[in-house]
Amino acid sequence: MNVALAEQTQTATDKDWWRGAVIYQIYPRSYQDSNGDGIGDLLGIVQRLPYIASLGVDAIWISPFFMSPMKDFGYDVSDYCDVDPMFGSLADFDAVVDTAHRLGLKVMIDLVLSHTSDQHPWFVQSRLDRTNDKANWYVWSDPKPDGTPPNNWLSIFGGSAWQWDARREQYFLHNFLVSQPDLNFHEPQVQDALLDVARFWLHRGVDGFRLDTINFYVHDKQLRDNPALPPERRNANIAPSVNPYNHQEHLYDKNQPENLDFLRKLRAVMEPFGAAAVGEVGDAQRGLEIMGQYTAGDDLMQMCYAFEFLAKDQPTAARIVSVMEEVDRVASDGWACWAFSNHDVMRHASRWDLTPAAQRMFTSLIMCLRGSVCIYQGEELGLPEADVAFEDLQDPYGIEFWPEFKGRDGCRTPMVWETDNLNAGFSTQKPWLPVAPEHYHLSVASQEDEPGAILHHYRKAIAFRRNHPALMHGELDKIRTKGDVVYFTRALGNQVIFCAFNVSETPSDIDLPAGDWTLIGAELGSAHPSADGRLYLGPWQVCLALKS
Structure with missing residues (x-):
């Protein structure tokens, strides 16, 4: 798309389209396979966009489809500005944008800016020596005198957040997998390069971004140790209870004040395009407070979501009030984006052991809360968590902590389109994760023909929200x-x-x-x-x- 035309087209639209919007999350590996390789792809999304539009949502958010060795299924990027061949091509992505826009849908893509794959050319160069042009693009540190890591920071995926590299004889930081080294946001060239990534996709017509781990971008320059977190303050909102990550108060490995400066730069890049962003705030103790900081005023992010309603326990009336009162206290000038399910947590129908009536009530509730809303593919079908056998697991998180924590594959199994078709209409070949047998009878086709199905309740709840401006913006x-x-x-x-x-x-x-x-x-x-x-x-x- 012509750059000038992209800016002209998007600035002509309502810049506040995101406020109160309902955003439909697509996990592309599992949505629709168009070429018979068992993996969902971009042309599969194009095929199903009319269905998404029929739900009445305002936008789609597509989880990563960039070039990647897929150690963390696309959240380990090796090229920010190209499509991994398993998902298609840049031309296929253009088809997604063009088709979505014709159907009245905005397109948001998942940018993973805090870290890259260790196969990204930036890291390949950075690790060569201590003097090359990108030597400072990642977080490197000398060991302590006894050879141990520079501090006590832990990885969300288990163990130390530091990995020794023999070439530089230094440690590098990885808040997630060892193969996901953290970028150094204290280096201005890194920030400039990432802002160029945002520009690349804005010029291709995207309407905004979901920003992965938005509070992890900047680390404490002094590399100070995190303090211990008392057992009574621990919770498993961010990491499973068996993970020692919960034993620290994460004061220094994330949530740094310098992050606000970068977010202002990113907002300035998005502003001419009328684009919007929703940030994922990963913090078990201060999530709502950080959400408030990152969405305050009109020069930071438009929306953020924390994990309060993605937590293990079903929200009681008292808990809902507590969360919303806390939002009033720490984020009254900000804007929340609420979700009950996504690609990282057990589906809420199972997580909260909900009856069909309870699922409908919670759907109506989220559509009436102040803020925007994300719904996750298959949520509108009432899908329960799939039970994936250990031998079928793909998620390194689940493999590491099995059996106490089974990982994220149970919420990532293929979308079920048809009841009586091979692999539920997702693919003509064996899918990358098995279709859950208990999902077949909840397929889109079966629910379309059943007036009382939860799919129709989602449509009605979304339409009710849209038809009442007080629910969207009030x-x-x-x-x-x-x-x-x-x-x-x-x-x-x-x-x-x-x-x-x-x-x-x-x-x-x-x-x-x-x-x-x-x-x-x-x-x-x-x-x-x-x-x-x-x-x-x-x-x-x-x-x-x-x-x-």
């Missing part, structure tokens, strides 16, 4: 609970909507606020007044009302 008043019911109002101009959710199997009742209200949301199972005039909420039922 303010959220003080959130409250009554027993297991969480309730609040959303307001924008003259539109005020009362929202209540029974977050349990126990029937309850709720009073509407003072004033004249019209009950709405019948398509979402919203409660109606009984003969005595009270509103009774059955298990997992919602109540939605519009102020007259």
Whole structure:
């Protein structure tokens, strides 16, 4: 696409398209295989874009498809500006963008800026010696006098975050796999090179980025040790409980104040294109606070998400209130992007052991919260976590911590399109991960023909959100609970909507606020007044009302 035309086209659109948007995450390896090699690809996405548009979402987010040795399935990039042949070509990516835009969908791509593959030419050169042009592009450090690593930093994938390199006789930092060395953001040339990567994709017509591990970009220049974290403050939101990563308070290996300077530069690059970004904040103790810092004002990132609703335990009414009150306290000037599932966590239908009614309630809830929303492929089908046998595992994380932690393959199995077709219509050949037998009966084809299927509930909930600007853009008043019911109002101009959710199997009742209200949301199972005039909420039922 012509550069000037790309800028002109995108700046002509609403720059605030992202505010309140519903974003559909695609894990390309598992979405649709178009060439029969058992791996999903970009032309497979093109084939399925009309289905995605039929959901009523605003944008797609595509997980990495760049050149990569695939040690971490694309999150180890060896060329930021080309497509890995297993996914297709740059021309195929252009087809994704053009088709999506014709269908009214924005396109966001997953940029992994904190680290590269050890096969990236930048690292290949950097590790040659201590004097080459890219010697300082990665985080290198001499050992302590006794030969041990420079500090106590740990890798999310287990063990020390430092790896010895015999060529330079130094350690390099890797917050993830050994094959994923961390870039040195204290080197201005590194920042410039990464900003050029963003420009490359903006010129090809993308509408924004999902920024992987956004709070990991900058490390403490002094390489100070992280302090120990008391057991009572540990949680497994970011890493499984069996991982010693949870034993530290990560004050110095991430979350550095200098990161804000780079984010401002990135926002300046995106601004002429009307592009937006959503950052992944990986921090078990300060996630919401960092989200607030990174989205404050109008010169940083538009959106970020933390892991509060990606956690293991099902959110109770009290927990939902606690999270939203914390957002008000530390991120009132920012903008959250909420998700219950993604490619890194167990699917929430299984993680929270939800009944179909509970799944519908949580879908309605997330569509009524202040912020934007990400939904993960197959979530709209109510897919449970797949049980992947050890011999079929691909994820190095699961292989490392098996059997206490089975990794991320269970949420990454192929999308199920057809019930009675080989591999559920995903591929004509053996898929890279097996299709879960329990998924077949939940296929898109079977649900399209079933009016009461959860797929249609997602469409109705997304449409309800879109049809009520107060839900997309409005303010959220003080959130409250009554027993297991969480309730609040959303307001924008003259539109005020009362929202209540029974977050349990126990029937309850709720009073509407003072004033004249019209009950709405019948398509979402919203409660109606009984003969005595009270509103009774059955298990997992919602109540939605519009102020007259």
